Amino acid sequence: MTCLVHALSTEREEIMGLLVGELTGDHEEVCEITNLLIIKRVDKRKDRVEISPEQLAQASTEAERIGHECQKGLRIVGWYHSHPHITVWPSHVDVRTQYDYQRMDPTFIGLIFAGFAEDAPLKGRVQVTCFQSVLSAHSGHARREIPMEMVPVNHITPTVLATLSSLPERLFEEEQELFMQVQQAAQSNEPQIKVHNSGVYTAALCRLLDRVCAPMLRALEERVSLSRRKLAELTKEKERLQASSQAVAGPVQ
Numbered sequence: 001m002t003c004l005v006h007a008l009s010t011e012r013e014e015i016m017g018l019l020v021g022e023l024t025g026d027h028e029e030v031c032e033i034t035n036l037l038i039i040k041r042v043d044k045r046k047d048r049v050e051i052s053p054e055q056l057a058q059a060s061t062e063a064e065r066i067g068h069e070c071q072k073g074l075r076i077v078g079w080y081h082s083h084p085h086i087t088v089w090p091s092h093v094d095v096r097t098q099y100d101y102q103r104m105d106p107t108f109i110g111l112i113f114a115g116f117a118e119d120a121p122l123k124g125r126v127q128v129t130c131f132q133s134v135l136s137a138h139s140g141h142a143r144r145e146i147p148m149e150m151v152p153v154n155h156i157t158p159t160v161l162a163t164l165s166s167l168p169e170r171l172f173e174e175e176q177e178l179f180m181q182v183q184q185a186a187q188s189n190e191p192q193i194k195v196h197n198s199g200v201y202t203a204a205l206c207r208l209l210d211r212v213c214a215p216m217l218r219a220l221e222e223r224v225s226l227s228r229r230k231l232a233e234l235t236k237e238k239e240r241l242q243a244s245s246q247a248v249a250g251p252v253q
Contacts, residue, residue, distance in 0.1 A: 001156075002036055002164045004126060007082035007113035009171060009212045015041065016049040016081035018056075020063045020074050023107060031077050031109055035066055035159050038170050048093060049081050066159050078109035088114035088127035095141045099133035108132075109146055156223075168213050175204045 006015050020035035037059045039051055060076055067074030079101065081094075090098065090112055101108040114127040129145065136142035156164070179201040186193040 002160055002167070003080050003111065003113060005164065005212075005216065006038060006167055007080075007084075007126070008115055009167065009208075011084040011116040013041070014049045014082050014084065016051065016079060018051075018059045018063075018076050019078040019080060019109070019111065020066060021077040022067075022073055022075065023077070028107075031107060033077060034070075034072075034157070035063075035074065036080070036163055037062055037076075038163060038167055040170050041174055051079070069159065070157075077107065078111065080111035080113065083112055083114040084116045085118065086114065088112050088129045090129075090131055090143050092141070095131075095133045095143050098131065098143075099135075099141050102133055111148075164216070168208065168216070171208055171212060172205070175201065175208065179204075 003017065006017060009015065017039050018037045019033045020037060021031060021033040024030045024032050039055055039059070041049060056076070063074050063076050090110065094110065094112070098108070098110045101110075110131050112129050112131070114129075117123055117125065117127075128148070130148040131143045131145055133141050134144045179197065182197050183194060186197065
């Protein structure tokens with residue numbers, strides 16, 4: 001859900017993050033993803049995302065911290081990014097990037113979330129794929145699809161909720177850094193450019209509030225309301241069972 005919210009936060013550029021989890025199963029053949037880390041983009045492009053070695057090192061440390069809190073051996077197990085307005089299948093750049101990750105960790109996986117499709121059959125839908133990279137005799141590198149299963153949960157863990165809550169802040173930091181860069185690059189004797197940049201920055205923040213903050217707040221408020229209704233129902237059921245138990249037991253001698 002958090003990956004999806006992040007992927008739908010912008011349709012102009014790709015976003016990315018790192019997946020946190022652990023290998024399970026008798027032969028560690030299953031990669032169980034339980035958390036994620038949102039990566040601040042240092043270079044915003046519509047068709048490419050990158051992560052610096054410093055960010056990867058910091059993410060590894062953060063994954064260990066989360067694992068210590070959860071009392072699990074969590075680590076970075078993969079990465080995810082979005083494909084706005086294009087197919088869900090990884091590009092040759094994605095496959096090559098995935099291969100570079102697998103050179104460090106053969107079990108590393110990649111997720112792609114494709115949204116904002118304009119074709120009629122896919123309009124309003126989001127596609128997701130999981131893949132790895134394999135060597136191909138013809139094209140050098142090729143994608144290999146990895147079976148994926150989404151397991152429903154009844155609650156959001158504190159670590160995931162904290163990550164979800166930090167999304168607006170990360171997006172704000174990106175917009176703020178970009179604004180400061182273009183303002184510094186503008187000539188001091190060209191106030192029109194600075195006024196224009198300020199207007200673009202303000203519009204970007206308004207889009208952030210409208211498309212990310214407001215829907216997220218409504219969704220969390222609905223979950224709180226649902227939890228309160230469930231709590232009230234469970235409280236009534238508890239009182240009914242207690243009354244029934246006392247009636248069966250009879251008066252205490």
